[in-house]
Amino acid sequence: MLTLAVPTFPSRLLARLPSAPPSLAFSLAANRLLWPALQTLDWEPLVGRRYAIRINDLGLSLRFTVGPHGFAPDNGTPDLTISATARDFLLLLARREDPDTLFFSRRLVSEGDTELGLIVKNLLDALDPDTVLSRLPAPLARAARRLMAG
Numbered sequence: 001m002l003t004l005a006v007p008t009f010p011s012r013l014l015a016r017l018p019s020a021p022p023s024l025a026f027s028l029a030a031n032r033l034l035w036p037a038l039q040t041l042d043w044e045p046l047v048g049r050r051y052a053i054r055i056n057d058l059g060l061s062l063r064f065t066v067g068p069h070g071f072a073p074d075n076g077t078p079d080l081t082i083s084a085t086a087r088d089f090l091l092l093l094a095r096r097e098d099p100d101t102l103f104f105s106r107r108l109v110s111e112g113d114t115e116l117g118l119i120v121k122n123l124l125d126a127l128d129p130d131t132v133l134s135r136l137p138a139p140l141a142r143a144a145r146r147l148m149a150g
Helices: 008-016 020-033 086-093 099-104 114-126 129-133 138-149
Strands: 050-055 060-067 070-073 080-084 109-112
Touching: 020 060, 020 070, 050 086, 080 086, 080 114, 086 099, 099 114, 109 114, 129 138
Parallel strands: 050 080
Antiparallel strands: 050 060, 060 070, 080 109
16 A cells, blocks of 8 residues: 655645645646646646646645646646645556546535536546556656556
């Protein structure tokens, strides 16, 4: 079973940081890992919309938009905010937990445009994890595969 406990001090520190640096780091990583795979799908409904991912136990908020060339940091009011703990986000990424199960158990919270939330969920479900992981350097890809295998 995947275990992850976030110490209190780092999470309090992260919560005080501005959202721009982590949002930029997220956007760069998403452009490298997700954008090539998303382009093979119908990603057009994502364009021009604003998103926030809140990692509750880290006190971290990632804010971004999707444009014709990929992900970019954004500080506007999000159309869709998705919140969960770091552990639950990792379980989702590893496909060891179903988003619907987390949603109905209130461990994953979606706020804002519910139709957009369903579009995002369906696009993420359609992504092939191996295609995404193949964009990582080999040592990171191996570590991610081990994590996903449990």
